[in-house]
Amino acid sequence: MKQIGMTLGDPKGIGPEVIAKALNLLPPEERRRYKIYGDLHVTPKNDLHTAELALASLDAAIEDAMTEKISGIVTAPVNKHRLQLIRPSFTGHTEYLKEKSGAKQVMMMFGTSETTSLRMALATTHLPLQQVSSRLSKEQILSQLQLLSTSLKTSFGISSPRIAVLGLNPHAGENGSLGKEEQEIIIPAIKAAQSQGIQCDGPFPADGFFRTQLGCRERGEASARGLVLEASPLSLQTQASPFDAVLAMYHDQGLIPMKLLYGYQAVNITLGLPFVRTSPSHGTGEDLAGKDLANPQGMLAAMRLAVQLLRPLTPSLRN
Known part of the structure; x- marks a missing residue:
């Protein structure tokens, strides 16, 4: 059984609580797969001590992963502002893991344990919105499409992955009238990737993409005028997507x-x-900490997906 490390996250948040709750939902034999880095019951003295505990837990897990004592890490959420008290350059787990592991390139992607669900990768991560445009380049997006395509093959068993690329501007720039990034950066990157055999398409306008391309639809009744009644965002459903990411x-x-x-x-x-x-997609939840109200389902989902990614791959039905 391959071992997976679990980091505390911010001890003033819900990380320790959701770890404990998620583990308790597993059968005893499955719990043995996970190694916890740090004390789930620790009470930090102050913000500085909290940051030190969070970083020590993360660093210890990374060291064991790099020396192959564990095969993966599930990270609980951290408070970036607090960690910057002792590590001013810290902007997030993704960037820190890249630095500590020596990885040439990393990428943030979101998915679920369901093989047919949407996978969402990000061209930029933790940046102020006003900096996004200046961080995009043809070379960067091409490199990300290469990594994403390779990862879909090696980690998810998709032999011929298909990738949709979203535009940056409203209406994907509308042929340059609403921004030049699509014409000057994104489209050239897509064409370069296609010339290398990567199956990708776009740029798609982000506002309409999820309905038109992913088959999202609302439940409700159609009136004689074609209006959808009694529909809400929470009733959205997705159908099979033509894209893998x-x-x-x-x-x-x-x-x-x-x-x-x-x-x-x-x-x-x-x-x-x-x-x-892997990591749950929620934050530190400090408003819930210490109240026994935190939902462990996000942590449990991250644990399950980590196990799934460590299993031997079987070819995808999508070829």
Whole structure:
């Protein structure tokens, strides 16, 4: 049985609580797969001590993963502002794992344990929105499409993955009238990837993509005028998608539909590392900490997907 490490996250948040609850939902033999880094019952003295505990847990797990003592890591959420008290350059798990592992390139992707669900990768991660455009380049997006395509093959068993690329601007720039990034950066990157045999298409306008391309529809009754009645965002359903993954240009563009469609089942996956890493898609939840109110389903989903990613691959039905 391959072992998976679990980091505390921020001890002032719900990380320790959801870890304990998730483990208690597993049969005893399955619990033995997981190694906890740190004390789930620790009471931090102050913010500095909290940051030290969170970083020590993460560093110990990374070291064991790099020396193959464990095969993967499930990380509980951290408070970035608090960690910056001792690590000013810290912007998130993804960037920190890249630095500590020496990985050439990493990528943030969200998915679920259901093989037919949407997978959402991000071209940029933890950036202020005003910086997104300046961080995009043809070379960067091409490199990400290469990593995403390779990871879908090697980690998910999809022999011929198909990737949709979203635009940055409203209406995907509308042929340059609403922004030049699609014409000057995104489309050239897509064409370069296609010339290398990567199956990708776009850029798609993000506002309409999830309905028109993923088959999202609302439940409700149609009136004589064709209006949908009694429908709400929470009743959205997805049908089979023609794409195996979507590349969004920035954080909220990709995560809003993922969290809307899948809730706690949406799991953060880091592609490009020499080991498996997953994390629940929720935050530290400090307003719930210590009240025994935290829902462990997000942590349980991250644990299950980590196990799934460590299993021997079987060829996908999609070829």
